Amino acid sequence: MIVVLSGGTGTPKLLQGLKEVISEEEIAVIVNTAEDCWLPHGYFSPDVDTVLYTLSDRINEETWYGIRGDTFATHEALTALGFKEVLKIGDEDRATHIQRGELLRNGKKLSEAIEIQRKALGIKARVFPMSDEMVETRIVTGKKEMSFHEFWIENKGMPNVKNIFFKGIEKARGCKKAVRAIKKAEGIIIGPSNPVSSVLPIISLADTREAMQKKKERCVAVSPIVSGKPVSGPADKFMRAKGLSVSSQGVAELYSELISSIVIHNTDKIPQGIKCLKTNIIMRSLKDKKRLAKYVLRVLEK
């Protein structure tokens, strides 16, 4: 089994390739849940939903969130009533949140709710939240502390970021099945996700981290940074706030206790102190994604 650590954009692209080159039953995805929150209609778990919609071939690839072809009747009705819904949520996507919220209110764990939805969507790969407990990303800006969505959507990612931390991370335990999957894995891939907002919460969970440290020789990371810039999103601001250089070197440093090698872009500078492999890591077509997935699997076989 291959375990993949994922956020909601870069790694899902790699998963599209991976599921074409190995059997889906061989894949287990551990997903960041530090951007989760309760909304008036249900439980919002954006990275989990992107992974579920990607694996069931329903993801909207223009945004990397939500369902392709979804309608927005409820969002528009709410707006007409004068209710400001910060996140533009599609009708079908909203159904996922409503069901998940009800399952949680009725006593299911988050991992159990996701398992029900995964099966209903016909997904054969396993999908685990990083934890069954609530962890919340907090961003300390020049002016005030805010949630991820307040920073990224309401403030358009503009404020100066002084720090980013994860409320509840010290006490939270890794999802039991996720930790077990790491222990049993033949290989672990830290996908090209935001190293700070998507991967750091997962690898900061004490039991997850301990299990990964024991598997260091079997773990490879794919850099999300190309030519000193993230391919998309706010990884640069967050890496700087954590004192990391915005480079594959910075990514390798953050993961240093957990990985034996890193895959970086052809044209990038080789990080020091780690086995490094170069290839094209920009995923545009399915061909790119399959090629990169095969490449990463070969690195794990060595």
Ligand code: GDP
């Ligand atoms: P989020 O949850 O939406 O922030 O998504 P992720 O954390 O999974 O992914 C965001 C990261 O994906 C960013 O730091 C991007 O640089 C990276 N990314 C997006 N597309 C690509 C790609 O084609 N190749 C690589 N290597 N990284 C990518």
Ligand code: FO1
């Ligand atoms: N991001 C936005 O920038 N604007 C939106 O209106 C928006 C809606 C949305 C709906 C469902 C969903 O699962 C994600 C959504 N996102 C939206 C993505 C947003 O949650 C972040 O990009 C992710 O949290 C980053 O991981």
